[in-house]
Amino acid sequence: MVRQPYPKKGTWTPDEDHKLVAYIVRYGIWNWNEMPRFAGLQRSGKSCRLRWMNYLRPNVRRGNFSREEEETIIRLQKQLGNRWSAIAARLPHRTDNDIKNYWNTRLKKRVILQNNNSASSATTETSFSFSVEENSPDADSLILPNIPTMADFPEPLTYGTTFSSSGCHQTVEIDNSYSMRETFVSSENYWEIPSFLEQPLIDEGFDREALWYSHHQNLYDPVNDFWVNPLV
DNA sequence: AATGATGACAACCGCAATCCA
DNA sequence: CTGGATTGCGGTTGTCATCAT
Numbered sequence: 001m002v003r004q005p006y007p008k009k010g011t012w013t014p015d016e017d018h019k020l021v022a023y024i025v026r027y028g029i030w031n032w033n034e035m036p037r038f039a040g041l042q043r044s045g046k047s048c049r050l051r052w053m054n055y056l057r058p059n060v061r062r063g064n065f066s067r068e069e070e071e072t073i074i075r076l077q078k079q080l081g082n083r084w085s086a087i088a089a090r091l092p093h094r095t096d097n098d099i100k101n102y103w104n105t106r107l108k109k110r111v112i113l114q115n116n117n118s119a120s121s122a123t124t125e126t127s128f129s130f131s132v133e134e135n136s137p138d139a140d141s142l143i144l145p146n147i148p149t150m151a152d153f154p155e156p157l158t159y160g161t162t163f164s165s166s167g168c169h170q171t172v173e174i175d176n177s178y179s180m181r182e183t184f185v186s187s188e189n190y191w192e193i194p195s196f197l198e199q200p201l202i203d204e205g206f207d208r209e210a211l212w213y214s215h216h217q218n219l220y221d222p223v224n225d226f227w228v229n230p231l232v
Numbered sequence: 233a234a235t236g237a238t239g240a241c242a243a244c245c246g247c248a249a250t251c252c253a
Numbered sequence: 254c255t256g257g258a259t260t261g262c263g264g265t266t267g268t269c270a271t272c273a274t
Contacts, residue, residue, distance in 0.1 A: 009243080009244070010242095010267085011242070011243075011267095011268075012243085032259075033258080033259065033260095044244095045260090046244080046245090046260090047244080049260075049261085050242090050243065050244085051243085054243090063241095085261075085263085096261095096262075096263080097241090097263095101241055101242080102241090104240095104241095105241075106239090
């Protein structure tokens with residue numbers, strides 16, 4: 001196996017993003033370790049995977065956590081602990097890294113503050129600790145009432161109806177019944193990008209990358225940086 | 233204006249889990 | 254079954270922007 005002896009590190013450049021997206025659009029994901037070499041990137045496979053999963057992958061939403069999302073994170077963190085991937089699985093469009101960062105930089109402090117306040121108010125509330133036994137054999141088997149999963153979104157909407165913007169304000173509402181259903185497209189459905197991988201690898205006049213973006217441009221919400229087009 | 237402190241987030245590292253020949 | 258390769262996860266660090274002094 002041939003590896004880059006000193007893979008590049010640090011912030012990704014737009015050109016690197018472009019190369020990675022273009023490669024995945026054209027050839028798909030087959031082997032993260034080998035992919036960067038073929039894509040012309042001097043990055044480790046790990047770095048490419050992280051970049052794709054957290055930022056370049058369509059349907060990834062960043063920043064601007066709603067009140068409901070914050071409450072869900074706090075509740076799940078209380079139930080599951082720092083199992084960010086499990087928490088992310090219950091928050092459509094959010095990545096574990098994003099949730100982890102958000103918790104560490106904002107929510108954790110808030111929760112500690114609230115706990116201090118509630119403790120000083122001399123209620124019978126217990127301290128903010130896991131409600132799950134730490135030695136629980138399988139916390140995934142827990143019943144989590146009111147928490148949606150992929151199965152809760154059986155009828156994904158078409159891309160064109162996913163988002164709309166009005167001026168500087170996102171129009172999608174997230175109500176108490178967790179109507180993020182409005183914004184959700186199942187991963188299964190999502191990857192049914194028509195014929196990308198069935199196309200010949202080299203096809204004059206067929207701009208696969210442009211077609212890919214054209215399929216997903218309706219997902220982009222410039223206000224909330226919902227899937228940033230890396231080519232811009 | 234310069235500089236240090238702080239916050240937010242992107243990215244890396246090490247390890248565990250999983251895959252597969 | 255086994256061991257190396259690959260992927261996934263969570264903790265941590267690095268970097269940059271903003272704010273306070």
